[in-house]
Amino acid sequence: MLRLQKLTKTYKTGDQALKAVDLEVPKGQVLALIGPSGAGKSTLIRCINRLVEPTGGEVWLENVDLARLGSGALRRARRSMGMIFQEYALVERLTVMENVLSGRLGYVGFWRSFLRRFPQSDIDEAFRLLDRVGLLHMADKRADELSGGQRQRVGICRALIQNPKLLLVDEPTASLDPKTSRQIMRLICELCDERGLAAIINIHDVALAQMFVQRVVGLRFGAIEFDGPPSKLTPNVLTRIYGEEDWEATIQKVEDDDGIEAAE
Amino acid sequence: MSRQELQDVLGKGWRKPHFITDPLLRWGLMTGFAAYLFAAYLTIEVDWGRVYEGLDRGWQFLLAFARPDFLSRAGDIWDGLWESIVMTVAASVVGVLISIPIGLGAARNIAPLPVYLACRALVAISRALQEIIVAILLVAIFGFGPLAGFLTLSFATIGFLSKLLAEDIEAMDRSQAEAIRASGARWLQWINYGVQPQVMPRLVGLSMYRIDINFRESAILGLVGAGGIGATLNTAFDRYEYDTAAAILILIIGIVMALEYISGLIRARVQ
Numbered sequence: 001m002l003r004l005q006k007l008t009k010t011y012k013t014g015d016q017a018l019k020a021v022d023l024e025v026p027k028g029q030v031l032a033l034i035g036p037s038g039a040g041k042s043t044l045i046r047c048i049n050r051l052v053e054p055t056g057g058e059v060w061l062e063n064v065d066l067a068r069l070g071s072g073a074l075r076r077a078r079r080s081m082g083m084i085f086q087e088y089a090l091v092e093r094l095t096v097m098e099n100v101l102s103g104r105l106g107y108v109g110f111w112r113s114f115l116r117r118f119p120q121s122d123i124d125e126a127f128r129l130l131d132r133v134g135l136l137h138m139a140d141k142r143a144d145e146l147s148g149g150q151r152q153r154v155g156i157c158r159a160l161i162q163n164p165k166l167l168l169v170d171e172p173t174a175s176l177d178p179k180t181s182r183q184i185m186r187l188i189c190e191l192c193d194e195r196g197l198a199a200i201i202n203i204h205d206v207a208l209a210q211m212f213v214q215r216v217v218g219l220r221f222g223a224i225e226f227d228g229p230p231s232k233l234t235p236n237v238l239t240r241i242y243g244e245e246d247w248e249a250t251i252q253k254v255e256d257d258d259g260i261e262a263a264e
Numbered sequence: 265m266s267r268q269e270l271q272d273v274l275g276k277g278w279r280k281p282h283f284i285t286d287p288l289l290r291w292g293l294m295t296g297f298a299a300y301l302f303a304a305y306l307t308i309e310v311d312w313g314r315v316y317e318g319l320d321r322g323w324q325f326l327l328a329f330a331r332p333d334f335l336s337r338a339g340d341i342w343d344g345l346w347e348s349i350v351m352t353v354a355a356s357v358v359g360v361l362i363s364i365p366i367g368l369g370a371a372r373n374i375a376p377l378p379v380y381l382a383c384r385a386l387v388a389i390s391r392a393l394q395e396i397i398v399a400i401l402l403v404a405i406f407g408f409g410p411l412a413g414f415l416t417l418s419f420a421t422i423g424f425l426s427k428l429l430a431e432d433i434e435a436m437d438r439s440q441a442e443a444i445r446a447s448g449a450r451w452l453q454w455i456n457y458g459v460q461p462q463v464m465p466r467l468v469g470l471s472m473y474r475i476d477i478n479f480r481e482s483a484i485l486g487l488v489g490a491g492g493i494g495a496t497l498n499t500a501f502d503r504y505e506y507d508t509a510a511a512i513l514i515l516i517i518g519i520v521m522a523l524e525y526i527s528g529l530i531r532a533r534v535q
């Protein structure tokens with residue numbers, strides 16, 4: 001469904017963030033993208049919806065090469081890609097409902113959105129989604145009144161109301177506590193399952209990724225170093241992805257988390 | 265080796281490194297500045313005899329505040345004040361409305377380079393020309409009266425507000441705006457949902473502040489014939505009617521304080 005071919009990004013500073021990455025994601029597959037900071041994970045998902053312009057290669061979403069679209073067509077294509085952000089990226093001074101409905105901006109005209117007169121079907125869907133994530137009673141609260149976990153759930157609603165085919169998820173748990181992190185990951189994976197969505201999830205926490213996804217891709221220095229099921233993530237593989245120096249700490253972390261998981 | 269390094273520094277005091285490391289340059293700059301300051305004060309010529317005479321006039325002026333005369337020129341004061349208020353409100357509204365698109369254009373993170381340069385140039389022109397100079401020019405074009413004052417204040421508002429609005433937009437949180445863009449929003453929707461909520465409190469606060477400034481400026485613009493309470497004030501001074509002048513000044517101070525209070529209330533509400 002999503003196919004990246006020789007996707008390349010070189011920043012103006014000369015840093016090669018992505019070196020001809022090839023990746024194919026079938027419909028309904030949830031994929032975790034792991035790798036050290038600066039490996040190009042954020043750049044990769046931003047090159048897909050072109051918040052970052054790729055410098056080379058192709059991005060095929062179904063039968064469209066996103067990398068070639070003009071601005072109008074790109075705007076329409078973005079509607080089918082929901083994005084969930086690190087630090088939530090909710091518009092803090094808007095209400096929860098406005099934040100969720102902002103996911104429909106690609107579908108409604110300017111005046112409707114300016115006057116906040118969204119179609120009834122959009123409003124109903126927003127309420128349904130908020131109910132699904134347990135935040136229906138918060139609809140008219142301002143986004144900055146919510147806790148971290150609640151904000152991220154609003155962020156999930158905003159992405160899903162777009163009715164996307166693909167979710168791009170950038171470090172969804174980076175600023176959450178361990179329990180909330182699991183709840184958020186579980187929620188994202190459940191929703192993808194319910195709706196048959198494909199998802200690419202950038203994540204630092206290897207153990208958390210292993211718990212929830214069917215496939216893990218390891219990125220290092222802008223190139224794919226590992227691609228396989230979570231069970232194949234051996235200490236050796238982690239060494240290859242994260243480098244020799246981090247070997248001890250990374251393994252330690254995996255074992256520790258397994259210990260916690262077993263104790264539960 | 266690092267153990268040796270540590271041993272070397274243990275027991276020694278620690279001071280914040282100087283901003284200018286070269287002591288010669290540092291002390292040179294400091295003494296140079298002190299010498300310049302001293303020399304500058306020496307060049308100020310004070311005619312103490314004149315000051316002594318002036319003290320009496322100043323005293324008369326201050327005494328007038330104790331018995332301000334609101335009544336004998338009440339009609340003139342009222343007309344001038346009303347003209348100033350009309351000028352202020354009209355110029356502030358027009359100025360703010362024009363400032364918003366120019367402010368958007370002058371923000372580097374949302375405007376393309378040519379638009380940015382054009383808007384910044386306009387802002388620079390507006391800020392470079394002092395209100396009085398603009399007023400003199402506009403009085404020459406449109407004649408005496410509040411129209412020239414209104415145009416002057418609108419023009420000055422644009423320079424002030426566009427610049428500060430643009431700077432606030434440039435300092436906004438990128439990720440919030442990025443999230444709106446990722447949903448496939450049009451440019452205007454993006455501004456409305458991603459940018460406007462972030463800068464709205466500042467825009468409201470600055471607009472209130474500008475109304476305040478415009479009112480004060482309107483009292484000055486009368487001096488060059490651009491209408492408003494300033495004209496009345498000027499006439500009062502010319503006729504040595506300090507009591508009427510005092511009444512006008514008290515009114516101006518009162519209105520500015522009231523505006524300050526109201527703008528404080530509004531700013532607290534829009535946070």
